[in-house]
Amino acid sequence: MRSVSTQWRKIVARRPNRGIYSIISLTVPRKIRLGKHTVTCSLEQEFWNQIDDIAADRDMTFAALIEDVVRGEGRINGRKLASILHVYAMWYVKEKAALSPRKPASKTRGRNH
Numbered sequence: 746m747r748s749v750s751t752q753w754r755k756i757v758a759r760r761p762n763r764g765i766y767s768i769i770s771l772t773v774p775r776k777i778r779l780g781k782h783t784v785t786c787s788l789e790q791e792f793w794n795q796i797d798d799i800a801a802d803r804d805m806t807f808a809a810l811i812e813d814v815v816r817g818e819g820r821i822n823g824r825k826l827a828s829i830l831h832v833y834a835m836w837y838v839k840e841k842a843a844l845s846p847r848k849p850a851s852k853t854r855g856r857n858h
Contacts, residue, residue: 786826
């Protein structure tokens with residue numbers, strides 16, 4: 746798996762006057778070359794890890810995977826690329842899960858026999 750120099754972290758933040766705690770995920774930017782242009786795209790570290798794993802799973806380089814994913818999308822900026830990669834990563838995981846055999850659930854699960 747590819748290491749990223751920028752650390753990703755989660756912060757539990759309290760929203761003022763609401764008393765609500767929420768998790769804020771910080772994004773990690775990467776510069777990606779698409780044809781003649783360089784695009785800066787920011788995703789959460791989990792998504793970058795997933796994209797790296799998908800590239801390895803498909804025996805492709807990171808750059809080749811990105812080129813393959815965005816082929817035919819026209820002009821792409823950082824936000825559009827981030828959206829495309831989010832959807833692609835979720836789709837890939839869903840398709841891979843659908844193809845993998847599932848273990849049958851144990852009927853005695855949770856019971857003491």
